[in-house]
Amino acid sequence: MEHLELNAVIGFAGTIVDGIILLPDNRSMVFALGSTIIKRDIVDPKNQQFLQGHSDRVTCMALSPSGKYLASGQVTHLGFQADVIVWDMESLEIVHRLRLHKVRVEALAFSCNSKWLATVGGEDDNSLVVWNLETGKAVCGSPAANHPCRTVKFAKHDEFLLITAGEGNLRVWDFDLANRKIRPTDCNLGKLQRSVNYIYVDDHDEYMYAGTTTGDVLKVNLRTKLFKHVGPKSRLSQGASCINMTPDGDLLVGSGDGTIATLDAETLKLKQTTTIDGGAITCIAPHVSKQLFFVATSLCSTFVVKYEGLQAELRSTCHSSKxxxxxxxxxxxxxxxxxxxxxxxxxxxxxxxxxxxxxxxxxxxxxxxxxxxxxxxxxxxxxxxxxxxxxxxxxxxxxxxxxxxxxxxxxxxxxxxxxxxxxxxxxxxxxxxxxxxxxxxxxxxxxxxxxxxxxxxxxxxxxxxxxxxxxxxxxxxxxxxxxxxxxxxxxxxxxxxxxxxxxxxxxxxxxxxxxxxxxxxxxxxxxxxxxxxxxxxxxxxxxxxxxxxxxxxxxxxxxxxxxxxxxxxxxxxxxxxxxxxxxxxxxxxxxxxxxxxxxx
Known part of the structure; x- marks a missing residue:
């Protein structure tokens, strides 16, 4: 049976957290739309390549630090296993198809040396699995938490340290390769009760910042697992949905009402804010020029925002519903x-x-x-x-x-x-x-x-x-x-x-x-x-x-x-x-x- 040639795609899945990934060549970006992953030229939107292998809607994506691999997870029907596909970004071919999670893959993360891939299943699965990218085999796994887990991140410099977070849980895991075990330690937040949307680890693996549904950011010491600070005092409306870092060392936080805020990384005090029209902020992707960053929203709009003054310019938009x-x-x-x-x-x-x-x-x-x-x-x-x-x-x-x-x-x-x-x-x-x-x-x-x-x-x-x-x-x-x-x-x-x-x-x-x-x-x-x-x-x-x-x-x-x-x-x-x-x-x-x- 002959296959029709796909000429162009208009749209992207704005609801995926970190759904826009800028590639190391500084000319291309990757995003998902339905079951298709699209590699597109930043300057020429017509220049597109399509990665097709998923049988249903893509739910999460991650790029390896080396830029060699892209991993994507999907949702499937109740009772079936959801695929994680690892793609080679040079040939755009499938390297591994990983299948263990039931119904949905919630989040993915690569280790700093691109040897390991951590995946978290959805509510029906809620397990954490670490995969060997050379063999495509699972190394070890564990239930992620008693309550649903929403996100996973590796440390920036330690390949055997990873973090998961979700509804009422924030855990640091030690990956024991010799014994093929992962061992969790719950972070001590004192009397604070929070559900976490997003985790950002600083460049020195000293602190992690957790964006919560309450609209504040938790600063936690990654080595001692002790809570240090919470802010800002005037919470962000509809939760802190994604976090990144400015070239000056401040935190960039996106919220559920379309607000982008910069916070002091030490005190978590609010510095400046801007609000863009287009739904919740689901992705903040810094550009290599260190002068601007890309923002994606849940209503499927993309913006280019300058660090100076947080000036936003609409770049593309599409339908967000049927x-x-x-x-x-x-x-x-x-x-x-x-x-x-x-x-x-x-x-x-x-x-x-x-x-x-x-x-x-x-x-x-x-x-x-x-x-x-x-x-x-x-x-x-x-x-x-x-x-x-x-x-x-x-x-x-x-x-x-x-x-x-x-x-x-x-x-x-x-x-x-x-x-x-x-x-x-x-x-x-x-x-x-x-x-x-x-x-x-x-x-x-x-x-x-x-x-x-x-x-x-x-x-x-x-x-x-x-x-x-x-x-x-x-x-x-x-x-x-x-x-x-x-x-x-x-x-x-x-x-x-x-x-x-x-x-x-x-x-x-x-x-x-x-x-x-x-x-x-x-x-x-x-x-x-x-x-x-x-x-x-x-x-x-x-x-x-x-x-x-x-x-x-x-x-x-x-x-x-x-x-x-x-x-x-x-x-x-x-x-x-x-x-x-x-x-x-x-x-x-x-x-x-x-x-x-x-x-x-």
Whole structure:
């Protein structure tokens, strides 16, 4: 089976602690997105390489001090073992696949000489294991603590000293290689009770700094295991989520509300703060220039921050939650639009840069389409309104209030720029006339008994078809606003489209079948889009695999593996050179269509 070539990825997993790693070459960074790990050029975001080997979402990553190895852990299904993969950063090949932890790998750390790898399992496992990187075998292991453990770190200069921390526990471990044992010592914090999010060890292995859920930082002597100091007095809101050190020797602390603070390393007194918009700070990665550092947030934004004055500049952003729809403008392959929770974004298909972001707080955008003439972006929202925006300015052009009860779930533009068709959560289908002065409903049809998931308009504007979760597809007359025909199946219809010659309909749904309503049915899942030549169509769904099918033969010709969540929508570029797929995990993946399809 041929594999589709992954051209570019938009997005990254912002919830991973230390999820952005700057490589020693000073030109590249590594981050995860779903089950894929991406090595990207810092200056040219289009220059990307993909490390694919995980079967599910990546949860943690660590780079060896030598820069030779990268380790990544994942989550898997309950009752199964989660993989830790060790990658060679020169060849980008898998060196070892380590399998002991159940369900989830919570944290990873390399020893100072890159000989050992420590891994901690999630709540269902909660064990600490030390691995030999030369052999790929486990050396020893132990339960990490009585309560869940969140993080692990090796000392900077001692390969046999490591620290774990989590809910109500902070432990220093001695790694006895001769006897293949690890022996813990609990740190003495006196009367303090804290749950630790993050550990940072200073450059001399003298002290460690523990960021807590309470919003303060604990300073603990690494040799005596005795608590020395806590600060700052004015605690950081929503916890101290990550810690690093400035070139001047001060502590850099990120918090759950987006605050970045510098603390005096000796007294832990607050020096200066800045707040960035984008969720909790999950990563602080110093640049080799010692003038700036990279910051990642839980809402999947990255910033470049200067040490002087903590001046932050937004570098990249992407969707942080499920993407509901993706669409190209008619006949134009240079850009596409996506919609998700609270926003619509327009992307440059060549450079992967975000061109426009339209935000409506606390609402879900369920569907989006470009007007045929390209003068508006039409969208359906969870509050039941249809909103139109300018494609360049993002300015609100008009709103249709109360278009559907329970939310607008499908929208389509006719060739006539004055007509749009919408479907709702309540099963109703409505046709609207749009003029400069007014927005008038000219037809309302209510035969579906469940959510309308997809609408497609015929090229001559005489008919359109709607697909619903009630197991029916209805072909409507666009002049008389009555049903012309209906199709029924034991499925929740998720998508429908016309064959380019409009003699056939292609439908798909939850029964894992793609059905050509003339004479064809196949076996794929959930969502489809077709090429203008009708040589092929593409599908994706709950199995996270993108599949390219030959239209006449009905056989799968190529697959694309990269998503770690269900694929929610796919689109074929008008020039038939690229596919864009979007998923539950917030990823936008751009694929190259094989030449034998794109040239046909």
């Amino acid at each position: 993407i509901h729809d993706v669409v190209y403008p008619f006949g134009y392959s240079e850009l596409f639009a996506t919609c998700s929770h609270q926003d619509i974004r327009v992307w440059n298909a060549r450079t992967c840069a975000e061109l426009l972001r339209i935000q409506i707080p606390n609402l879900e955008c369920n569907c989006v389409c470009f007007a045929r003439d390209g003068k508006a972006i039409l969208s359906g929202w969870s509050d039941g309104k249809i909103r139109a925006f300018g494609p360049q300015s993002g300015k609100l052009l008009f709103v249709i209030n109360d278009a559907h009860v329970g939310g607008v779930t499908a929208i389509a533009c006719a060739n006539d720029p004055q007509r749009i068709v919408s479907g709702g959560f309540d099963g109703s289908v409505r046709v609207w006339r749009i003029t400069a002065e007014s927005r008038v409903m000219i037809g309302s049809m209510k035969e579906h008994k469940a959510t309308v998931n997809c609408i497609k308009v015929r090229g001559n504007d005489l008919e359109f078809v709607s697909a619903s979760s009630d197991g029916s597809c209805i072909i409507w007359d666009m002049r008389r606003f009555v049903r012309n025909n209906s199709l029924f199946a034991s499925t929740f219809f998720k998508a429908v489209l016309y064959h380019p010659d409009e003699s056939q309909l292609l439908t798909t749904g939850t029964d894992r079948k793609i059905t050509n309503w003339d004479a064809y049915d196949g076996s794929a899942i959930r969502i489809v889009d077709g090429s203008t030549s009708a040589e092929f169509f593409v599908s994706g769904g709950g199995d996270k695999i993108l599949k390219l099918w030959h239209y006449d033969e009905g056989q799968c010709q190529a697959v694309g593996i990269g998503h770690s969540g269900a694929i929610t929508r796919v689109a074929v570029s008008p020039d038939q050179r690229n596919l864009v797929s979007v998923g539950d995990e917030g990823a936008i993946l751009i694929w190259n269509i094989p030449p034998r399809f794109s040239s046909s």
